Amino acid sequence: MTMPLRIENLKISFGRGAVEAVRDVSLELRPGEILAVVGESGSGKSLTARSVLKMFPEGAIVDGRISLTGQDVLAASPAELERLRGEAAAMVFQEPSTALNPVFTIGWQIGEGLKAHGMRDRRERRTRVIELLRDVGIPDPETRVDYYPHQLSGGQKQRVVIAMALALRPAVIIADEPTTALDVTVQAGILDLLRRCRDELGSSILIITHNLGVVADLADRVVVMYQGQIVEEASSTVLFSSPKADYTRRLLAAVPRLGEGTAKEDNTSRKQLVLEADRLEITFPGRFGKTPVPAVRGVSFDIAAGEVLGLVGESGSGKSTIGRAVVGISPVTGGAMKLFGTDLRHVKGDRLRQLRRRVGFVFQDPASSFNRFMTVFDCIAEPLRVHRALPSAPALRSRVLELLEQVQLPRDMAGRYPGELSGGQRQRVGLARALALNPEFIVADEPTSALDVSIQAKVLELFTTLQKDLGFAALFISHDLAVVEEISHRVGVLRHGELLELGSAREVMSTPRHDYTRLLIDSVPVPDPAVQARKRADVHSMLSL
C-alpha cells in the first residue's frame, strides 16, 4: 500500500552547505492520520513541511526523496508538480492575512485552484466555491464569496485558506502553524475544522506547530524536531505520558500548564495601593471623518504594593492600552487612574517624569524596544542617566554590571549591541532596564509572547525570582492564561475593553464566574491528550447551549 506521504533522508542546506537546516529527516504520513511535527524556531519543521510541495526558499540545496501518493516530488517536472500541488497535497498557512491576495475576491482565489485543475465552467466553479465556503463554516457564503480578504475576520480568513486547501479533495493537507496567528477561542474552532477534514473527508494531515496543546488536541502521532533533526517519534498518548528524548522532556516541562500554577498566598496588605483604576475610560480620537473608538470602558481595579496583577484578554481587549496608560503613553480620557495616589489625568511635565521614574516598563518585542545605535550598557544606563540617579561614572558602571548580574547575563554583554543578542537575552536586558531605578512598580506587556517556550520558561522564572527578592508590584499583561496564572496573585479578564472578572488567580482559574472566562479557559488546549479530549467535549456542550 502506498503511503500518502513519505519523506526519506531529507537534507536541506544553505550557503553551499554552510548552514544545515534539515538533517536527514525521514517520516511517513499514514492514510487518515494526523501527524504533528513539533519544534521551536530554527528546528527546520517549516522547511520540512514546505518541501512536500517543493517550495524552497532561494538558495536551498536539497537532497533526499519525497514521495507524495507514490510520486517523487523532487524529481517531478514542472507540469507534474502543478498537478500534484492542490490535487495530491494542499497547504494551510500560518498567517491567513498574507496567504490571501488582497486585490482579488476570495471566490476568485478559491476558483483559481479549481480552474488550474481543469474545472472550466464558471458557474460550476462558483457553485463549488460556495459549497466549500459553507463546508468550512463561513456564514452566508452566497454573499461572502464576493468579499475581499480584508472584509473578513482573522478566523474567517483562515477558514477560507482551509477551503482553498480542500478545494480538490487532496489526499494530504499540510498545515503550517495554522492557529499561531489567531486568538485562542478562534483557534479551537479551526482545530475542530481540521479534525472534521480528517473525519469526514478522510484527508491525512501533517500539522506543523510549536504549541504542545495543539498537538495533544489534534494529533495521532508526533514527531519532535530539534535543530534540523528528528529527536523523537511516538504516538501522541505515549509521547505525553512517557517522553523518551531529553529535549522532549525539557520541552514538556517548560510549557506552562493551566490550573497547575503554584498557589500563592496573598499576604500583601491592601493598605498601600500602587495603582488604582476607577471606571477607567480610554478612547482614541477618531481619524478625520471617523467616530472615536473606545478601547477601554469602565474598568476598575487596583494593585497593592508587592502584588502581581495579571490581565488576560484576546486581541482587541484593551489590555495593552491599559498598560501603556500607566506610563502615560496612552491617554486616559475618562474615570481616574491613580499612580502612587496621583491622578494621571492631572499631571504633566516634570511631575509626570518623576512618577515615571518609579515605574519600570517591559515591552513585548525585545527586538524593537532598543535603539540599535546604543550598546547594551547604554540601554540599561539610560534611565539612570535621564534621572541623574547616580553621582559618578564609576557608580553608574557598577550599577549596570550589578543589574546584568541580577538578570543573569555575563558582564561582557555590556559592550555588545542589542541586535547581536538572542531574543531571550534581549528580554533580560529589557528587564534590567526596567529595574535600573529600583522601581516600586513594573508593567510587563506580553514580555514573553515573542519567545520560544523553553526560553519563555526561563524568563518567567527570572521574573518571579526578581519579584520575590525585590518586592516590586507588577501589572502583567498577556494573552496566555497559563502564563498569567503562573506569575500573578490576582487575575483580571478583559474582553472588548471591559473587565469581566477580577479575583485571585486560583479563584478565577478554578471557579470562573463569567461565561467568557470559562470559554477562554476551556479553549486553551492542554498538553495532555486524555485531559484535552475531555475538555473539548466541555467546550462543545458550552457552545451548543
Add this chain to the structure above:
Amino acid sequence: MTVFTNTIVGGRGGAFSRAMQNPHLIFGFVIIGCIALAAVVLPGLLGLDSLAVDPLNRLKPPSVAHPLGTDNFGRDLAARILAGASTSLSLATAVTLLAASLGVAVGIVASFSRLLDHVIMRICDGLMAIPALLLALALTATFGPNFSNLVIALVIVFVPGIARLVRARALALRSETFVEAAIAVGASNLHIMVRHIFPNVLSVLAVQVTFIFAETIVIEAALSFLGAGVPPPAPSWGNILYDGKAAITKAPYMVLFASTAIVITVTGLTMIGDGLRDLVDPRMGARLQPGMARRLFGLIRPRTSEGEQQ
C-alpha cells in the same frame, strides 16, 4: 516558523571595516576624490588658463598642446573642463551643506509641534509640487543668473524634500518601541531627540545628501545649458555643452568630453549613494526603492510626499 535571523549589526562597531568591504562605496569615493584632486591641483601644475582666448586656434581637435582640443573661442578645453569641475563641486558642496542643515532644522522643528507641522508641511507640499528643474529655472531666471543666486535657488528646491524626509522619519521613530521605552522611563523631549531620533535620522540623511549632491551637479549643467546657470564666460560643464552644441557638427569632441565628465561624476556619486544605503540599512538595498533612480528621476519630476509612506 522558519529560521529567523534577525541580527542587526551595530552602528559604530565596525562601521569603517564594513565600509571597506563595500566596493561601490570605495570605488565611488575614489572617482570623486580623483576629480576633486585633479580640479584643484592640475590647473596650477600645468599652468592652464580656462579663460585665455586664442582666436587663431578655434575648434582645434585634441593635440599635444591642447590634450582635449580647443573650443569656439580657442580656449583650452581641458582647462575649462577642470575649472568646470571645481565650479560644479563647490556649488554642489555649498548647496548640499546649506540644504541639509536647513532641512534637518525645519524637519525636526516640524515634528515637535502639530501646528507648525501643518503649516510647514503644506508649504513643502506646494514647493514640491513644482517640478524641481522648473522651479530652479524659474527662480534663477527671476533672481538673475550668478553663482550665489544659483545656490539660493537650489537650496529652496531641495530643502522641502529633506525637511519632509527628516520629519517623516522622526515621526515614525516616535512611535517605535524604543522611543516609547525612553518616554516610559521619563526622558525629556530633548534627550529623545538627541539620543534616539537624531542618530537614526542621520543615517537616512547621509544617503539623501549624496543624491542631492549628484542632482545639483546635473541641474547646474542643465541650467547653464539653458542659459540660466553660471553666466559665461565662467567655465561650467553646462556652458561647455552649450557652446559645444552650437559647434556640434565641426567639433563633436567638445560635447563628448564634457558629457564624459558629467557622466563619470554622476556614476561616482551613484556608487557612493548606493554603497551608503547598503551600509546604513542592509534591508533597504533589497527593497523597492530604486534609490538613485528615484532621486535622479526627481530632477524633472515634481516630488510628492513619498517619504511619509515608509
Add this chain to the structure above:
Amino acid sequence: MFTYTLRRAGALIPVLLVVSIVVFSLGWLAPGDPARIVLGPEALEADIQKLRDSMGLNETLWYRYLDWISDALRGDLGTSYFLNMPVSTAIGQHFGPTVQLAVLTIIYALVISVPLGTLAARWRGSGFDQGIAGFTLIGLTFPSFVLSLILVIVFSVWLRCLPVAGYRDLFSDPFNGLRYLILPALSLGTIYAALITRTVRASVLDVLKSEYVDAARSRGVSENRLLFAHALRNAGLPIITMIGLSFASLLSGAVVAESIFNIPGIGSLLVNAIERRDYPVLQGVVLFLTLIYLGLNLLVDLLYGIIDPRVRLTGTVAK
C-alpha cells in the same frame, strides 16, 4: 469611492494655494519694472505711469495677488510682454508638440520597460537580469540632455540618417514628423525606460516573494499565471504610480529636449520667455505644468482606488 475622490481632491487645495503664492512671487521678485520692460528704454515717464495704472502695478501687493489669482481661476494668465497675445493662447499654441513628444516618449519607455522588467524578475539572477541591470544603470547616469547631444552626434553628425533638429507636425506629415521626434523621444525616454524597468522588476519580485503567491502555487497554479494574474496586478500599484509620475514629469523634462531639438513646444516657450524676461509667460508656464502634474497625480491616486479594493471600499490605504 466617491468620498475617497473628494478627499484626494480636497487635499490639493492647500498645495495649490502655496503654488499660486510661489508663482505670483516670481513676477513680484523679478528685477525691473514690467511697464518699462514692455514699453522699452526710450518710453516717456508719463506713458509708463499710465501703463502701470492700467496693469494694476500701483495697487497693494495683497490686492494684486487676489486680482491675479481670480484672473488665473478664470483661465486668464495675463498678456505676454512680447508675443502680443494672452499667455493662455500662447500655451495653447505650444502645447501640441509637447504632448506629441511626451506621448511618443512614454510609449517608447513602456514598450521597453514592462516586458524587460517582468522578464528580469522572472529570471532573476540570470545573465539576462544582469544585462538589464547594466542597461538601467547606464540609462540612469546619463542626464537626458547629455544623452540627446550624444545621440545627435552619432545619428545626425556621424551617420547622417536623422535630422539634427527641427519639428514637423505628426498628424499632417507622419513620416517626417516621426523622423524629427525619434531622437528627442529616445533621449528623453531612456531614463524613464530604465526607471520603470527597475520599478517593474522590483515590484514583481516583491509580489513573487509574498506568501499569497506561495499559497497560489501550492494550489497548483502555473508559474506563468502567477506572473501575469497575481504579480502584475499586485505590482500594478507601484508601476502605475511610476508611469503616471513619469508622464507628468515628461512634460517638464521636455523643456531641455525641446530647446536642444528646436521643437516649438512649451519648453521652447519657457526658455524664450526667460531670455526675454517675459515674466507673465514664465509664470503661466510654471503654473500650467504644475497643474498638469497635480492633475495626473490625482488620476494616479484614483487608479489606485480602482485597483486596490482596500482603498475603494474603506477609503483608506491599508498598511
